[in-house]
Amino acid sequence: MSDELLAQISQSLVDGDPDATFSLTEKALREGLEPLRIIREALMPGMNIVGDYFARGDYFLPDLIIAADGMKRAMELLEPELRARQQALETPGVVVIGTVKGDIHEIGKSLVATMLSANGFKVYDMGVDVPIATFIAKIKETNATLLGLSALLTTTMTMQREVIKTLVAEGLRSQVKVMVGGAPVTRSWAEDIGADGYAEDAMGAVALAKRLVGVRA
């Protein structure tokens, strides 16, 4: 019975039905299934199937995002249960991410945040128009190992350089790897400002993040 329920949770992710993922996860907890088992035997396999379908071109980005939303809603039920059992999920890294000061473009940055979360990263999304000091404070608070800086304008991308300069001044540069992105950002720009890498899309950002923290993609 429990196997069937786990398969249903998995399938709900593949079907892109977050409401079903949520209610089935609720049901699984009610029936006494261990949260770690739900994650390992239902949610992760479901996300992997979605990822495979995407990789071979059958699924599109909205399929991934909606599945990630289902996963997120299930985790909202499971995380308190994990804490109650003093259990935790391993994460490849803690990420602070945001769009730099002066820039209000959100979609690309949020997509990267979603995809990093779906790949197990612990993500603190600081939103848009983020002052340098806010990034710095959050990195200190969370001991983040990755920082993602988005900029969509040729005039605001210079702020990415300023953030990196401040990291150096604050003695944080060796703690965090910096990823930059946004439409005008190029490899030569990333190298110029001393970032650790850049990606052109969300899946590229996930691969980059994994590489930067030393996880096999």
Next chain:
Amino acid sequence: MSQKIKGITNPKISLNILTPDEVMQIHTATLEVIESVGVRFPSEKALNILEEHDAKVDRQTMVARIPGHVIEEYLAKAPPTYTLAALDPALDLPLDGNHSFLGTDGCGVEILDAFSGERRRTTKQDVMDVARVADYLDAIAFHWVPISAQDCPPESRSLHELQAVWRVSKKHVQTETIVNEREMVAAIDMAAGLVGGKDALRQRPVLSIMQCTYSPLGQDGGSLEAGLAAAEAGLPVGYMTMASAGSNAPITLAGTLVVGNAEVISALALMQMHAPGCPVYYAAAQTMTDLRTGAYTGGGPEDYLFGAASNVLSDFYKVPLSMGAYATGAKEPDWQAGVDNAFSSFMAVLTMSDMLLGAGLLHGSRILSYEELLMDSEIWSMLESMFKGIEVTPDSLALDVIRSVGQFGSYLAQRHTRQFMRERWMPTLIDRRPYNAWEEKKDGARDWARAKAQDILREYHPIGIVPDQDAEFSRIIAGIEKLD
């Protein structure tokens, strides 16, 4: 070379893309969105104006819900036709609904060097060089700031870019890189200085202003305040939606038109509330989101449809249109670039878009290629030829010469042929050589375009502004830089 501009006028072919009833449905849906969902105007100044005009304003979210009849009332104040002035009046561009003009694209961050071929970040010198080539090409009627002067300070960069273009060209300039009031005021000073003051500028706007909306259903605060300042000065102002179906607009094409339309007409109505009767234009460059990466695409069948449909909408609102055509997503001047730019410009001209943007950039308006700029100009010359259509007159029916050639002669030897042959289109980049001639070098359009660009860059040194005006520009720019 810049003494003549090749516009397209009196087209003999046309297209029905939306029925009047469908346009009305899009319009009604748009007004419902503006009135009930609202549009975000993150500027106190803009919100104050909207509130004075019966909009319901939420100061917290900065969303304004504007009654539909107010939008209609103020849009009706916009002049349906006007002229974009040039420093040389022979290069003026009448936006009268019966002309299509091509401009460069913007605002790229990299350039493929005309001589080394190397891809590198762009500078003010590059802005000037591209403007020289654009000035040379008669297909290019007006300038956008094609690439970013990244060696100049961000707070004055847009003004350096204007200076660079004006140094070498007397064609009209439409800038898309001024996104705050302070730089706009300085740019107005610069333009006014060129024509003899602010009143003269109102009569002869040698500068027009392009601002972007912020999809979905939003504006940018700096762009709004810059636009309001320009509207006050009588410079033509347009707001461009780049709504991208599937990410910041609905996946359905009509839905994307509604979202973009709401952004554009709410901004244009705001300009009319602030400066009634000021020249404004509709601007659009909707596209598809790439469903695999989430990126802005540039090119593809949806783009071509958007290009034609946007002009139907701007006609409905009786304002000119500046349409993002061309602007391929291709990485090189290749097959994809040719397909994209031919279809997109064809569809936009088919509906007589007043201004088309996009010549010369690759990779979704990121990388400037001189080769592409020349190839795009060749596409334009094909369009110009096509839109003349087929003339049917006694001369063109050619009965006399048909009689004299009969079944056994050749038209090559006829005076009739010689008389009319210069009306036919002649390529500069399309390869029509014999196979053997091609086989010798296996060269082609890209090589010839590059060689031509190199020639222009080496030999063509047009003069826009005089040294005194240039010095005044530098003084104005230095004033802005000192403020920081």
